[in-house]
Amino acid sequence: MLPEHADEVLAIFQAGIDGGNATFETAAPAWEKFDAGKLPGHRFVARDAERVLGWAALSPISDRAVFSGVAEVSIYIHPEAQGRGVGRTLLGALIDSTDRGDVWTLQAGIFPENAASIRLHEAFGFRMVGVRERMGRHDFNGTSEWRDVAFLERRRAD
DSSP states (O other): OOOHHHHHHHHHHHHHHHHSSSSOOSSSOOHHHHHHOOOOOOOEEEEESEEEEEEEEESSOOOSSSTTEEEEEEEEEEETTTTTTTHHHHHHHHHHHTTTTOOOOOEEOOOTTTTTHHHHHHHHOEEEEEEEEEEEEETTTTTEEEEEEEEEEEEOOO
């Protein structure tokens, strides 16, 4: 994922926000803020000949040194590219990068209604740790409601 992908990456993020089952966020941030929150070496885009089809990146879960090897997964696929294996490719790239690097635990927080994302993560060895009930208020389409978040994690084998 490079700065020249910024507009497409943020548009895909906004499409996920607009879909209502991807995040508590209400608007994609400016590129500078987005970029600053992602770990270098663990950010990818999938492209066809014309455009970005999806992106995946890791964010640190804490700035405390003891948690330096624990990161949160974000993965977003353009609505027109969903169901075509793009998510599988991107999540595989993230796992490859972490298996070669200094990240030993991956975490994912997914709305339980996003069954496709949960299945994708489980296919790559993530296990369901539990469901955090009423984790946050989700402001969407003029309503605000409590949402649960399924919490999944994957530990490196070594």
